[in-house]
Amino acid sequence: MRTAHRVETVRAAEAALMARLPEGALMQRAAAGLAAACCSLLGKGRVYGARVVLLVGSGDNGGDALYAGARLARRGAGVTAVPLGTRTHPGGLAALRAAGGRITDDPFEALAVADLVLDGITGIGGRGGLRPDAVPVARAARGSGAVVVAVDLPSGVDADTGEVAGEALRADATITFGTYKPGLLVDPAREYAGALRLVDIGLDAVLPGVPDLEALQHQDVAWLLPVPGAESDKYRRGVLGVVAGSARYPGAAVLAVAGALRGGAGAVRYVGPAGDAVIAAHPETLVHAGPPSKAGRVQAWVVGPGLGEDPGPVAEVLAADVPVLVDADGLRGLDPAAVRARTAPTLLTPHAGEAAALLGVAREDVEAGRLAAVRELAARFGATVLLKGSTTLVCGPGGGPVRVNPTGTSWLATAGSGDVLSGLAGSLLAAGLSALDAGSCGAYLHGLAARRASAAGAPVTATDVAGSLRDAWLDVTSPA
Template sequence: MRTAERELMARLPEGALMQRAAAGLAATCAELLGRVYGSRVVLLIGSGDNGGDALYAGARLARRGAGVTAVLLAPDRTHPGGLAALRRAGGAVTSGVPADGAGAAPRAVEELIGRADLVVDGIVGIGGKGGLRPDAAPLAALLRDSRAVVVAVDLPSGVEADTGEVLGEAVRADLTVTFGTHKPGLLIDPAREYAGSVRLVDIGLTLPAEAGLEALQHADVAARLPLPGAASDKYRRGVVGIAAGSARYPGAAVLAVSGALRGGAGAVRYVGPAGDAVIARFPETLVSDGGPARAGRVQAWVVGPGAGDDASAVAEVLAADVPVLVDADGLRLADRAAVRARTAPTLMTPHAGEAAALLGVPRETVEASRLSSARELARRYGATVLLKGATTLVADADGGPVRVNPTGTAWLATAGSGDVLSGLAGSLLAAGLSPLDAGSVAAYLHGLAGRFAADGAPAGAHDVAEALPEAWRDVRV
């Protein structure tokens, strides 16, 4: 971002780029306010360019009749042009620095925020590290108790722009107006939860072709979906094998098969102790009484959902020379050296707890640093890793761009949801997608199906599976 901004600023009149950002920010704030005239707006201003963006945007709102007050956290280092513009427009200025340099915010600032209709967070930008400084931290606490709409400039102050980590006190925004491109911290938990809704404003930057993080959209997913041709038959479309379920967890097998049947492969083979339950629910499934090595030819395997303690099936699947997805109990039972030794593609799909066990760290470490954890898992095991959670990440072992899934709903946090996802992703593997594409496309469709199935109410994993065709059609429209 900084490189792209410098290159563009060298071709533009001085201040033009900041004015573009301020115009987009002001327009968004005006839209949120509805009636700008007579509204009360507070700007929280640090020493960087985000503060300048906020000041220029505040000047635009003041010229439209809003009562705008800038709270300066670094009075000696405030953007001079933005401050002058706000004052010319009739805006007010006050200090936000506590009398003792830390502790509580000044009483006047508390009152301003308490009466505000909208607060603009321009404290720090993408260069901020380690949470808010002690003099700014009290403002974040005030905002949590305020009735005002909170709009962050570029990203919420205090979150880590590059990783999505939150290492201290940070602002919780209702909406973030970001410029040029999305920052990783706006897409990855826990920082994503601080960003609220995100609106991207194009300010004319030319960015590198390859980013560190990617979020597929409908068109990207549609371009990757496996579609049958006139000459297709069930075998040409791919056969996925499902080694899942146990006497204790037969439902995991049923749910994994339900996802696989809706994932684009032409046929699904099932091996395991839940064959009767699977065939009763899905009579089109090819059920085998033997182990994975005797099930017949497949183009990909899914192993692990609800497998209990059956390590033999996991070992047989890992020995197969086809793409393999390892999930749930399979992650616990798999010989880790065997995973690393595989030459065919491997896709691992842990949640945070399973990832923590694989990495040998506390679960809290994975949850606090999801991006680095996914990358480290992929590197350590030589596999593609789909790290499940509120934001699902898919990382390749080659260190390329990590994909973050933009779909989903909190209602997907339900038993069996991951089994459906595993079957779906395994079917996409069998249909010929790479592990990176299979994982990210499956996560996208699964998240979208979750939204359709829930529609604001609780939904079970079987509901999500049944909504997959609707998600598929929605992506292709």
């Protein structure tokens, strides 16, 4: 599992670690890892004679860049530093000069011929976009054709929130130290980070056990996914009820059931007016005309995809004493008090537009501040919230770590893909996973399935994604 920590936590951990180490040792560890990563990015045999430009701000990131530049200069690279702050790290500057590097006040000549640019303009404590005087330099770096490497964090993005409030320097790769920062994993800042590489500087020994963000990996998901035992039957494995679809949107029911059948539950009960379409596509489904309370026992419900404007089924399902996933039309006008009054877990799965309506803000506000939005929704509704989008986030109501899904792809921006996800996550709920784990594992498998379906680089449909879920499950659970 990858973890990320807020700036305040990182600063405290760095201070605790520096108290145990000789002066400057922590910065040297970071610089050594940064220089090694730059060598790798330049390619074998290409360091000698490479032209490297350091964009150096006033903070420790500038010092990291200078010390790394000194190491590259000692390996034969031509290194030029461009000071862009009110001061320059004196030790780093001396080390660069001693190694044969040079300093210039004119960045544009050096950038025009650069092979690699180290972005050390601002660090993890920076707020807002780049200062006006740094903007033309950042644009020249981005337009130079050189590989742009961010030191710990791309300059101009917010380390804690992932927000980009002004101009920022987009990196091809980001070399971060000790732990990931939330902004590296959450859009829109994630799009500026490029490929991520974590350098171990010994921070693990002093970081707190509970991070601010978590990103599951294959082994984490494999450990959580349900596996039938020798005594299992279809009912012991869990039964999911799906209340979805309408005369106008029967496909939503078909797609939600498609996801549900591939999510680990033993049986799926469909309740609603699209029974004929569901049976035609998925004959293994148990179909009932409704209402949900008469359909038979279930271990969890999914309600909302394609329902239209009838709120009746939503209220009835929320009254059940089993976990409930609410999606799509089920979220329209949802009453926080009704959700908070439930004793069983609730999982809400809005996209940015639906989240904005629930919060009473503009969609743009949700997309710009996704972490704040998912936390606010979880607190307001007393529910687990899966906020779909370019970065899918899952947040529980108790204020613990937010989970960020690393497997998404832009090809998931297609009609019906959310219906598949709701069925898949609901099935995991019925199989016994917590709302946080069901949402996280569902999003993880959903993203992997979309990647598989779009591997050739062609557009995919929600049906294609559902059809790839079995292979995604096998990818996660099969030994490497």
